[in-house]
Amino acid sequence: MNRANSASYRFLLAGLCVASAACAQNPTREATAFTPDQAIERSAFFDGKIIDVDGWLIAGFEDRGIWTDLRPHDHPEFDNGKQCVSLLIPKVRESEFKQLSRTRVRLRGRFHADFREMNASVVFGLCNKAVLEVLSVESMGAD
Numbered sequence: 001m002n003r004a005n006s007a008s009y010r011f012l013l014a015g016l017c018v019a020s021a022a023c024a025q026n027p028t029r030e031a032t033a034f035t036p037d038q039a040i041e042r043s044a045f046f047d048g049k050i051i052d053v054d055g056w057l058i059a060g061f062e063d064r065g066i067w068t069d070l071r072p073h074d075h076p077e078f079d080n081g082k083q084c085v086s087l088l089i090p091k092v093r094e095s096e097f098k099q100l101s102r103t104r105v106r107l108r109g110r111f112h113a114d115f116r117e118m119n120a121s122v123v124f125g126l127c128n129k130a131v132l133e134v135l136s137v138e139s140m141g142a143d
Contacts, residue, residue, distance in 0.1 A: 033106055036085040037068045040130050043113035050110050053085060053132060054140065057105045059097035062125035064089060066107055066132065086115065086126035088133045097137065104140040109133045 033052040034042075055066040065084040087107070089097050109132040112118055116129065 035068050036066050037082050039085055039111060039132075040082055040128065043111070043130050046111040047113040048110065050108065050135070051132075052106055052108050053111075054106050055085075055104065057097065057100050057103060057107070057137075058084075058127075059087070059089065059094070059101040060125075063127075064097075064125045065127035066105070067127075070102070084127035085111075086128050086131045088115075088131055090134065093134075093137075097134075100137065100139060106138040106140055107132060107134050108136045110135070 033054040034046075036053060036055045039046055039051065039053055053066055055068055056070050058065050058067060064087040066087060068083045087097075087109075112131045112133070114129045115126065115131040118131070
């Protein structure tokens, strides 16, 4: 192998190593997050696991959920049972969540297929029996 080919080969190899390392460290949003309807559809599989959910946050008085889109929330004639995952938001973060209400967010939390199996006290404002115990929130801006 001559010098020119050897240098080109090393450059190509170094570029591939850098690219694969960058991909491994920065997975895309879509690769790891689920929409509320996808989480509900696979609720038995996700039950008890920490997952990321992307959707529209609603966080108001007795109204807490992450929605696939806002139409079912704004128009009750739609069937919301498959569009929304209820949220258990830590009390100390409620004001932060209220400020983000009606925006797209990514939530990370522990998913429960049925809040009634959590031995939780009375919970108001749920949109569905599927619940996400919120650990973190990331604003995704408006769409």
